[in-house]
Amino acid sequence: MxxxxxxxxxxxxxxxxxxxxxxxxxxxxxxxxxxxxxxxxxxxxxxxxxxxxxxxxxxxxxxxxxxxxxxxxxxxxxxxxxxxxxxxxxxxxxxxxxxxxxxxxxxxxxxxxxxxxxxxxxxxxxxxxxxxxxxxxxxxxxxxxxxxxxxxxxxxxxxxxxxxxxxxxxxxxxxxxxTPEHHDLVLAITSHLPHLIAYTIVGTAEELGDVTSSEVMKFSAGGFRDFTRIAASDPTMWRDVFLTNKDAVLEMLGTFNEDLSKLTRAMRRGDGEALFEHFTRTRAIRRGIVEIGQNSAAPDFGRLQTSATKKNS
Ligand SMILES: NC(=O)c1ccc[n+]([C@@H]2O[C@H](COP(=O)([O-])OP(=O)(O)OC[C@H]3O[C@@H](n4cnc5c(N)ncnc54)[C@H](O)[C@@H]3O)[C@@H](O)[C@H]2O)c1
Ligand SMILES: O=C(O)C(=O)C[C@]1(C(=O)O)C=C[C@@H](O)C=C1
CATH class of the missing domain: 3.40.50.720 (NAD(P)-binding Rossmann-like Domain)
Structure with missing residues (x-):
């Protein structure tokens, strides 16, 4: 009906x-x-x-x-x-x-x-x-x-x-x-930064050779292929997103770069324990997200609060 x-x-x-x-x-x-x-x-x-x-x-x-x-x-x-x-x-x-x-x-x-x-x-x-x-x-x-x-x-x-x-x-x-401010901060980490990373990594791979015909594409069964889907998103839309949510994306990018440095250091030092601990934590996060989807419960947007948005909630 x-x-x-x-x-x-x-x-x-x-x-x-x-x-x-x-x-x-x-x-x-x-x-x-x-x-x-x-x-x-x-x-x-x-x-x-x-x-x-x-x-x-x-x-x-x-x-x-x-x-x-x-x-x-x-x-x-x-x-x-x-x-x-x-x-x-x-x-x-x-x-x-x-x-x-x-x-x-x-x-x-x-x-x-x-x-x-x-x-x-x-x-x-x-x-x-x-x-x-x-x-x-x-x-x-x-x-x-x-x-x-x-x-x-x-x-x-x-x-x-x-x-x-x-x-x-x-x-x-x-x-x-x-509030719009809180929205922009949440989406900066859940959507905008992932798109920026996808756009970057596909561009980086291109510098290693012709992406569509080279081994880069031939052997990309999962991870890289997923990035290419995201990186195929509309250029006008995403240009506007990064220009208009610049502050929140830059804030998240700062944190991301720090975390990437930590993982890089662990790898360089052969610190398997740090790598294992990090990957165990991220696996639990993914499992939590899947569970949230199955239970139809609201994601915990509140956890993403920073000093910039706390006052708005
Ligand atoms: N694509 C996504 O995954 C997605 C998801 C959620 C929200 N959005 C948002 O939705 C909006 C539209 O995205 P989309 O994916 O539908 O884009 P789209 O490119 O598929 O469609 C955009 C439409 O806007 C029209 N348009 C552009 N400038 C116009 C103007 N001045 N006057 C009238 N029409 C105009 C185009 O003719 C086109 O019909 C964007 O703001 C985007 O941020 C996109
Ligand atoms: O699945 C995808 O293709 C999307 O990227 C969709 C997606 C997202 O990041 O989740 C992209 C931008 C929108 O504003 C909302 C949804």
Whole structure:
């Protein structure tokens, strides 16, 4: 049985992996009376129309936002401010405006000043994705059992937060609320730094030879191949993530470099005990994560608190 529409009109601005997945999932669950979509390039808009996943495909962001009850920007973090400015005067009073950006502090900083009083700004980040992008890459099941983090600014109408929570819950996500600063610190270690490491290691391997045809690829059964999947992620998206979450990623990178030095020293000194102790600890962490997944319990975001974010929680 499908649910009654939660929103009469949903506008999706940007129609790649995430926008396309939201459209497919919202349609499957009957959450929108009408889905209006747009994207930057004419080619993408034509493809969305061809796929038939939206009820209407329009040419401009302003047209999409016009009269919508829920507007979701699924676009690179770096252009969220400019698009908010573009659509601001078209937003209906009482509308909820949201996004899906992988960084939250910069999105709030760049979008909030443009938004008129009377609309509800509830930033969001579904922590779910793949290395693919574009309108064909989305799928309705992407958000099932994955976290969606909401970072409503102080003073946001709780009813608007609840409506957006209901939307994400209906498409399968588990919803958690936190401050943008805390979000950015948590994601710096769980997502952004791992991507930086993957981008680095694949680049390093390339310097050793032609990655695609050399022995590097031939003998990469597991570890390296996993890194190449991550390193195939969209360059625009990740350029924006590293530019806009620079402080938190640099903080985590500092700690990472210290830990790498410790392991390097242990290896150089032949300190097997230190290596064994470290690997035993990390194995327990992995097993803990798997267990968390199986029990559907919340990961312990609180453990990642630093002096910079403790005051926000
Ligand atoms: N890919 C992931 O794994 C993932 C996961 C969670 C969140 N996110 C976030 O979601 C957002 C979108 O990522 P994606 O993977 O769907 O990207 P994508 O490249 O698949 O799609 C991006 C879409 O944005 C559109 N776009 C770009 N500039 C625009 C503009 N000025 N106006 C209107 N449309 C514009 C493009 O036309 C395209 O349709 C990013 O902010 C990213 O950080 C990505
Ligand atoms: O599985 C992947 O391909 C992802 O990298 C998805 C991933 C992540 O790091 O977990 C990437 C960025 C998003 O902001 C959220 C999810």
């Amino acid at each position: 499908t649910a009654a529409p939660l929103f009469q009109r949903v506008a999706l601005i940007g129609f790649g992996l995430i926008g396309g997945s939201i459209a497919r999932a919202a349609r499957a669950q009957g959450l929108a009376g009408e889905i209006v979509a747009t994207a930057h390039s004419a080619k993408t808009r034509a493809r969305v129309a061809e796929l038939g996943i939206a009820d209407r495909v329009v040419e401009t962001n302003a047209e999409a936002a016009d009269g919508a009850d829920l507007v979701i920007l699924s676009i690179p973090v770096g252009v969220c401010g400019a698009v908010a400015q573009e659509i601001a005067s078209h937003l209906k009073p009482g509308a909820i405006i949201s996004d899906v950006g992988s960084v939250k502090g910069a999105v709030v900083r760049d979008m909030a000043p443009h938004l008129p009083a009377g609309v509800h700004f509830v930033p969001a980040h579904p922590v779910a994705g793949t290395e693919h992008s574009g309108p064909d890459s989305g799928f309705a099941e992407l958000f099932i059992n994955r976290w969606c983090i909401l970072t409503p600014p102080e003073g946001t109408d709780p009813a608007a937060v609840d409506r957006l929570r209901a939307f994400w819950t209906a498409i399968g996500a588990r919803v958690e609320t936190m």
